[in-house]
Amino acid sequence: MKENFQEALNAILKHEGGYVNNPKDPGGRTNLGVTQKVWEEWVGHPVDEKAMRALTPEIVAPMYRKKYWDSVKGDEMPDGLDYLMFDFAINAGPGRAIKTMQKAIGTTPDGAIGPKTMQSLKDANQSELVAKFSAEKEAFYRSLPTFATFGKGWLRRVAEAKTHAETMLA
Numbered sequence: 001m002k003e004n005f006q007e008a009l010n011a012i013l014k015h016e017g018g019y020v021n022n023p024k025d026p027g028g029r030t031n032l033g034v035t036q037k038v039w040e041e042w043v044g045h046p047v048d049e050k051a052m053r054a055l056t057p058e059i060v061a062p063m064y065r066k067k068y069w070d071s072v073k074g075d076e077m078p079d080g081l082d083y084l085m086f087d088f089a090i091n092a093g094p095g096r097a098i099k100t101m102q103k104a105i106g107t108t109p110d111g112a113i114g115p116k117t118m119q120s121l122k123d124a125n126q127s128e129l130v131a132k133f134s135a136e137k138e139a140f141y142r143s144l145p146t147f148a149t150f151g152k153g154w155l156r157r158v159a160e161a162k163t164h165a166e167t168m169l170a
Helices: 002-016 036-043 049-053 057-072 081-092 094-105 115-123 126-143 147-169
Strands: none
Touching (some): 002 057, 002 081, 036 049, 057 094, 081 094, 081 126, 094 115, 094 126, 126 147
């Protein structure tokens, strides 16, 4: 829902943490969950380590809103699902997040949220959908070649996101 963006962003940033540059992470240099590549695309020019370290929640919020929240129609999503979609879009891309949710609700996974998908989301048993979507996210993470390195953290994030979404449903 429209009023949930800031709450969702705050929860996301708790998961994402601060600056990291893990050589095993294909995303490379990252701060507040924003990879250097994504930030360079957003600002339209190359950035260095100093610029990446200088990112703050206030600086990255507009990028998160436009690139991820708006891409999954967070303002139109039911409570809880908006957060789950936003969270997964950040980790796996908006297209994959949409297709994964479509698979969970049994619509054609085409990566676009049209009227049929939106109506199916709103008509679904929200608690069951949170569980199904979370299971689909877990299956995706388990399929990745970097699961052995990052899997424990991803699965923790899936569980914590599911719990947070359930709280938003209530």
